[in-house]
Amino acid sequence: MGSLADNSRYATAGANADSKEAPTPEIAALHARAVRAERLAGHQAVLVGMLAELLASNSLEGALDAFAGALQSKFGCDRVAIALVAGNDLSLSAVSQQAVLEASSSEARLLVDAMCEACAQESIVCWPPTSDALGVLVAHRALAGRRLTGAICSVPLYVNQELVGAFLLERRDQRAFPVQTLERLSVCLAPLLTLHKKADRGWLRVFGSSLNTHLGRYLGNERPGMRALCILAGLLVVGSLTMTMRWQIVAPAELLSNERRLITAPQNGFVSDMLVIAGDRVTEGQVIARLDRREMQLEAASRDSDIAMADAEFRAAMASYDRQATGIARARLAQARARREGVEQRLNRSDLTSPIDGLVIAADAARTSGTAVSRGETLFEIAPNADFEVHVLVDEADVYDVFEGQTGMLSLRAMPGEGLSIVVESVYPVAEANEGMNRFRVQATLSEPVGKLRPGQSGVVRLDAGRMSVMGVMTRRLNRALAELWWRLVG
Template sequence: MSHDRLRPAATALASELATRLGCEWVAIGFVEDRFCRVVALSHGGIGEGGSDTLKVFGAAMDEALDQAATVVFPQPPDRPPRIVLAHDELLRTRGGGVCTIPIAVGHELVGAVLFQFSEPVSSPAADIADWEHAVALLGPVLYFMRDRERPLRRRMGDRFRQLRARLRAPDNVRWRVGLSAAGVVLAGLLFAPVEYRIGGNARVEGEIQRVLVAPVDGFLKQSLVRPGDRVKVGQVLAELAEQDLQLEHNRWASELAQHENAYAAAMARADRTQLVISQARADEARAQLALVDEQLGRTRIEAPFDGVVIRGDLSQSLGSPVQRGDVLLTVAPRERFRVIVEVDERDIGRVRLGQPGSLALSALPWDTLAVTVARITPMATAVEGRNVFEVEARLDAQPDTLRPGLRGVARIAVGREPLLWAWTHRLVEWLRLGAWSWLGV
């Protein structure tokens, strides 16, 4: 445990075992691609030993792992017989004795420790049992150090092979049948066409919105409604101060009287020149007077139709100056609405007139409203860093709780697509666009 990596830790363990037990060699190996490979020799000898020696050690370890038991060769008379062909091959050139103990983690054999002695193994069964206990305690520690160092793909491959081996076990028939059925169902869900919907933020607006503006320059006299108030056609909504216009009316009325008197005097004198001049000036005064009268009639701002005020709180602006054309109020019908859906530019190509959809409003989350696409705006606008197209939809039914300005989410059914495509097409499109922009293909 004083080492951070597998190889020095395994070498330290092999060296300690060789010193305590008087071994000529101690080798530690782990299963890699179904065969045991030596990862450490006692006293750092893995760098000195040739590949043939390591192969012989590995074959002896495989022989013990295949039998899932400790193999001692030459075999003592008090131990059960084992297959020892690889162990015999190991001792042909080296002589002495050898003992190979498998390393087990859970219910799986993951490696082995090989002890080679210069003399045949004459230790009693109790000593060999002690060696097995030591390997059982220390072997898993090395295995987990090795597992931590391995690449992720190899670890995932091992987990997959372990899972497959467990599923192939005779006592896991129900699991195999269940997983097969789940796989069939999942494949059906992924590849069977389902209704594909595209969505976006939506808002409710009046089908007709009338903006009421200041007809003349002046001052706001009073405001009779606020946003949310229902109004009737012809109802006075606000008034502008008419004092200045009344003074203007009086001025032009006085000038008109003067020009009419001058006209009468010129007619009495038979002065044609003065008669024409007075008549022209009187006509100008009449026109200005008519204009002022018209402006006086416009100081009362009236509702153009039955509806509801959706914008314009003038109660805090009484007495403030207004200029001609300033927006004062916005009125929308009370029972005729439209839905504006913000559709992302990546999805607008799939939207067609007449497609059905549904609308869920934040104020009415317990219910959804059916809508139908009625119009597609051909111009994109930037909203929160992305381009969207405004799609106008018609409500199939309009509940009494609906109000202009409500917001929510709308989804439009644009066809049937496999569920797998619906989940992955964004990523595929992004990769295609990235490949085209990076590689030019």
């Protein structure tokens, strides 16, 4: 307002000068330059004042109130309204000298409609309209109402060609608003209002805005390939959450014989022959090893001579009709015969035979001819041909999903292309430490006998554990690890 008064003062002075004497061209040029400089200084003073008002506020609400008050005082307005973009529409945010805003009132709607009209035309709109006004100003006419006098000016606010808000000035007289000053003001102050708006957001809105910025950067219209890839990834995620599949417990397994027979040394002695080795199939009664019989044969000959001597003594006692001597001789004869029977049994047991038809699963390869053995020492281990059981070592994280009667498939390393059906029989209650992990032994049986199996074969078992989403199967162990970590940290 001060600049307008000064302009009129300079104009009056110029008129008085004209009445006295005509100014020279140099004086006229200096006068015009002074007028332009004074006008520019006035614009700058207004801008600096507005910037100071906005920068002095720490919150968006305070900045809007200060901005509305400064506009009202600088331009002699009766009412100033400010609206900011919220979503896709303008929302009334501040009205000068009015603490409570009723956004649903008819007056508020008229103010917002008038500012929206200026934003739609992307230019400053004044009422009453000038001769070069664009379009029909319906909203401004409705806001002016039946008042015969009054002026309205709506100014949109843009930052980087993006609409951020608008403000509206009203006064009762029809003095024209300085459109150029308001245009410069909108260009300078719109970024400050945007910064205040961003600083006043909560953490959730800040995160959402940052996410939208990054998504727009990497998934904008200029990157159709990346957008297609993200859409495909989203479809895969949704499909993995909705589609179910059979999931299985995978664990190492070993094939063991259901029954084992141990062949031990019947007496102290020496090995004469080892007729079979581990892996050989044997039949019931087949000789699998022999012990050295020479010492036992010598002992048998000695016992035979003892029997002959005892028999001669017995006959002599009977010939003498000495009943006492006869009884003693008879006892010695029985004793000699008993000792000879013991030697005979030992000779018979020197040939070790297989008690069953089966497979030799253990044999001491170090036993060669002449090796000493002790009574009760294990020499062979024999398993039946077709009686096998499967021992599965299940991780402790999966053991609660294993139950009796559960079915699965066994794949042996020696038979990778064949799957053997198994049924869980029992779960051992005690864990075993294996390769730094706790595992539970699960006993299972083969559904159908297979003749070419051998004890000790190893492989992998897959136990059917029901159905689960594809994502659940893929992240099952990760979910359990995170749950365990959460329990340790939070409880």
